[in-house]
Amino acid sequence: MSQKWKPLKQVGVIGVPFEKGQKKYGVSVAPAAMRSAGLIEQLREIDGLDVKDYGDIDIPSCHEAATVDNMAYLPLVSACNRSLSNKMTQVLNDGRLAVTIGGDHSIGVGTVDGHYSVNEDMILIWVDAHADINTNKTSDSGSVHGMPVALLVKELSDYWPYLPTMDWQVPKFSIKNLGYIGLRSVDHYERLAIEKYKVPTFAMEDIEDHGIRTSINHILHVLDPEKKKPIHVSFDIDSLDALEAPSTGTSVRGGLTLREAIKLMEIIHSTGRLRALDLVEINPAIGNDSDRKRTIEAGLCILKAALGFSRRGTSPRGATDLPIISASFKISSCLETKQEKESGEEKNGMRAIADKYFSKISNIESKYIINEGLSKTISNLLQGKVNAFPLYKVSLSLDRKPVKIPWTLDLASPLDDSHYKKKFKYLKIKKVPAPGN
Numbered sequence: 001m002s003q004k005w006k007p008l009k010q011v012g013v014i015g016v017p018f019e020k021g022q023k024k025y026g027v028s029v030a031p032a033a034m035r036s037a038g039l040i041e042q043l044r045e046i047d048g049l050d051v052k053d054y055g056d057i058d059i060p061s062c063h064e065a066a067t068v069d070n071m072a073y074l075p076l077v078s079a080c081n082r083s084l085s086n087k088m089t090q091v092l093n094d095g096r097l098a099v100t101i102g103g104d105h106s107i108g109v110g111t112v113d114g115h116y117s118v119n120e121d122m123i124l125i126w127v128d129a130h131a132d133i134n135t136n137k138t139s140d141s142g143s144v145h146g147m148p149v150a151l152l153v154k155e156l157s158d159y160w161p162y163l164p165t166m167d168w169q170v171p172k173f174s175i176k177n178l179g180y181i182g183l184r185s186v187d188h189y190e191r192l193a194i195e196k197y198k199v200p201t202f203a204m205e206d207i208e209d210h211g212i213r214t215s216i217n218h219i220l221h222v223l224d225p226e227k228k229k230p231i232h233v234s235f236d237i238d239s240l241d242a243l244e245a246p247s248t249g250t251s252v253r254g255g256l257t258l259r260e261a262i263k264l265m266e267i268i269h270s271t272g273r274l275r276a277l278d279l280v281e282i283n284p285a286i287g288n289d290s291d292r293k294r295t296i297e298a299g300l301c302i303l304k305a306a307l308g309f310s311r312r313g314t315s316p317r318g319a320t321d322l323p324i325i326s327a328s329f330k331i332s333s334c335l336e337t338k339q340e341k342e343s344g345e346e347k348n349g350m351r352a353i354a355d356k357y358f359s360k361i362s363n364i365e366s367k368y369i370i371n372e373g374l375s376k377t378i379s380n381l382l383q384g385k386v387n388a389f390p391l392y393k394v395s396l397s398l399d400r401k402p403v404k405i406p407w408t409l410d411l412a413s414p415l416d417d418s419h420y421k422k423k424f425k426y427l428k429i430k431k432v433p434a435p436g437n
């Protein structure tokens with residue numbers, strides 16, 4: 001039976017201030033930098049999104065020496081990912097789409113491991129300049145951020161030595177459920193692995209040939225032709241062109257434009273199947289203020305596109321028309337009814353009248369005033385009948401043009417008010433939803 005997918009409106013944000021998967025200082029500052037740039041607030045502005053901030057995971061301090069050849073800080077990387085994997089499981093089991101802010105890309109081990117434990121049928125879209133599928137034997141750098149994919153996939157488990165501290169992580173995810181977007185710096189053995197396992201890959205030259213829409217749609221079709229599997233996107237900011245995202249540790253020229261990346265995320269959002277999204281490798285310590293700002297803004301744009309922000313704009317929820325009147329009102333005077341005059345309950349009576357008349361209007365901003373002299377004249381003209389109904393003068397100030405609503409007559413059916421209707425312009429008062437509702 002085919003399940004109807006729609007975008008998950010509940011989101012859980014996890015920060016991972018971790019940088020030991022590579023050698024440069026600064027990528028651990030990204031969660032804080034993203035938060036102070038308004039990450040949570042901006043996500044909450046997306047129509048209908050319920051965003052829970054799970055805070056940053058505790059990065060375990062661990063002083064064990066690296067015991068595996070050509071794998072820097074493995075015990076630390078392992079401890080961080082173990083804790084992240086647990087946090088992922090928690091967020092997903094809370095029914096939320098997990099948004100993880102790294103940290104370097106070694107944290108993909110924890111996010112995918114945690115996601116897999118909840119959704120075994122998940123597919124993984126790795127958006128990156130690099131394939132990150134080195135083993136410690138094939139890596140030139142010895143940095144684990146170039147190895148997460150190789151650690152995760154079961155097909156490569158035989159190519160690793162025993163990894164002390166990594167017993168918690170059993171590679172179960174199949175490379176058959178992986179696709180790449182944005183590659184342009186692929187090491188030799190990485191290319192071999194991609195070809196050997198026929199990983200659907202749209203490197204930059206393929207994106208150049210086919211466009212971003214066809215590229216992602218092709219990958220999604222190959223990995224999940226029946227459109228029924230949860231999607232995990234692991235987005236490395238270095239997939240973007242260095243001009244769009246300069247503040248990152250291993251930037252490569254000639255990458256995705258921000259527009260392509262946004263489009264990519266919009267397409268993924270529209271599947272309704274996105275369940276986990278990582279944003280990694282933003283390094284606020286690289287570059288100047290403007291580089292930092294540009295990179296962080298690009299990251300925010302990407303997250304927002306993935307979570308349903310529409311560049312077309314969205315009309316206010318529930319509204320069917322532009323607000324006709326938006327004002328607040330105050331009764332300054334009113335001709336009382338006979339009954340009120342006698343009972344002296346003028347004030348309550350007035351409030352009741354106001355409620356009755358203006359319950360239909362929300363958020364009225366200007367004043368509603370009766371001119372005493374005028375009201376007396378009118379009262380005379382109406383020969384005492386005025387006591388049978390309240391009479392108001394309403395003045396509303398709209399933004400562009402002051403509009404006067406001179407009279408509102410109630411219970412006035414026997415009365416011919418055509419004279420007043422001619423003299424004063426009547427304005428229909430329509431109910432409008434209060435802004436923000």
Ligand SMILES: NC(=[NH2+])NCCC[C@H](N)C(=O)O
Nearest residue numbers: 105130134139141145146250
């Ligand atoms: N997530 C990244 N930025 N990875 C960069 C990896 C670079 C290189 N291929 C390496 O293995 O060291």
